[in-house]
Amino acid sequence: MILVVGHKNPDSDSICSALVATELLRARGEEATPIRQGEINRETQHILEVAGAELPELRTSVAGEKIWLVDYSDLAQAPDDVAEAQILGIVDHHRLGDVMTVNPMEAWIWPVGCTNTVLFNMFKIEGHAISPTIAKLMMSAILSDTVGFASPTCTQKDKDAVEELATIAGVNDVDAFIKDLLIAKTNIEGLSAAELVEKDLKGYPFNGRDVVVGQVELATLEQVDGMIDALEADLTSRCEEQNLAFAAVMLTDITTAQTRLLYKGEWAEKLTKHEKDGMLMMENTLSRKKQGWPWLQAELV
Ligand SMILES: [Mn+2]
Numbered sequence: 001m002i003l004v005v006g007h008k009n010p011d012s013d014s015i016c017s018a019l020v021a022t023e024l025l026r027a028r029g030e031e032a033t034p035i036r037q038g039e040i041n042r043e044t045q046h047i048l049e050v051a052g053a054e055l056p057e058l059r060t061s062v063a064g065e066k067i068w069l070v071d072y073s074d075l076a077q078a079p080d081d082v083a084e085a086q087i088l089g090i091v092d093h094h095r096l097g098d099v100m101t102v103n104p105m106e107a108w109i110w111p112v113g114c115t116n117t118v119l120f121n122m123f124k125i126e127g128h129a130i131s132p133t134i135a136k137l138m139m140s141a142i143l144s145d146t147v148g149f150a151s152p153t154c155t156q157k158d159k160d161a162v163e164e165l166a167t168i169a170g171v172n173d174v175d176a177f178i179k180d181l182l183i184a185k186t187n188i189e190g191l192s193a194a195e196l197v198e199k200d201l202k203g204y205p206f207n208g209r210d211v212v213v214g215q216v217e218l219a220t221l222e223q224v225d226g227m228i229d230a231l232e233a234d235l236t237s238r239c240e241e242q243n244l245a246f247a248a249v250m251l252t253d254i255t256t257a258q259t260r261l262l263y264k265g266e267w268a269e270k271l272t273k274h275e276k277d278g279m280l281m282m283e284n285t286l287s288r289k290k291q292g293w294p295w296l297q298a299e300l301v
Contacts (some may be wrong), residue, residue: 046184
């Protein structure tokens with residue numbers, strides 16, 4: 001049995017990738033099961049409902065198991081006991097991380113907008129049939145990761161994949177499909193400051209210290225107007241409790257690509273020079289991976 005596991009703090013791509021890669025392995029004649037390392041967000045819940053797919057089982061230990069990693073290759077995002085598992089494969093679209101394997105393994109890492117774009121091409125290369133449910137999972141993940149094709153991470157391969165997948169899925173109106181997805185993605189009603197910071201929080205080892213950067217995608221920055229103090233207080237206590245050098249959250253208006261950065265920690269003073277009227281605004285910034293984190297790395301050195 002192969003366990004297919006996405007990253008910690010799973011986003012939609014991470015969950016859909018686990019489900020889709022499991023189908024690919026089964027099509028190859030392997031026994032496989034998708035698992036997840038955490039609770040899913042509202043967008044993912046919406047996607048699973050639309051696709052009619054089952055939520056992967058919550059499981060955070062993989063010691064002694066054969067596993068595939070989907071949507072990451074960093075130790076920090078893997079199950080804590082990943083060193084005791086046998087990694088057989090990786091499908092990803094991020095920079096190559098620091099996981100190590102004992103034996104040779106299969107790696108599919110492409111510079112595209114979404115892991116599901118790589119998986120879609122694997123299905124095609126290997127000639128496996130794609131069911132409407134799997135097609136919906138794949139196209140939803142691609143549209144989520146690329147923010148409806150608007151993200152700078154989006155490539156022609158992502159667009160081509162969605163075009164083919166929409167036909168298989170029987171989705172005639174892709175724009176309406178994107179709109180429903182974005183409504184579910186930006187629904188933060190009733191979430192606490194801590195829940196917002198944790199919604200899509202990634203940990204990065206940097207210069208010998210630990211840093212976390214979260215991102216909240218919004219339809220308008222006004223959605224978090226009353227929560228700035230609480231969000232900053234959460235970042236501060238997170239730094240203290242986890243000995244982080246820096247904790248930040250990108251508040252991104254996905255309709256204008258404008259991001260407000262909230263940040264705290266020992267290294268926070270390195271960024272204050274970029275503030276205007278007490279706010280650090282990052283214009284034209286949708287992607288943490290391609291824009292937010294690279295900029296922060298240069299500033300935090
Ligand atoms: Mn992804």
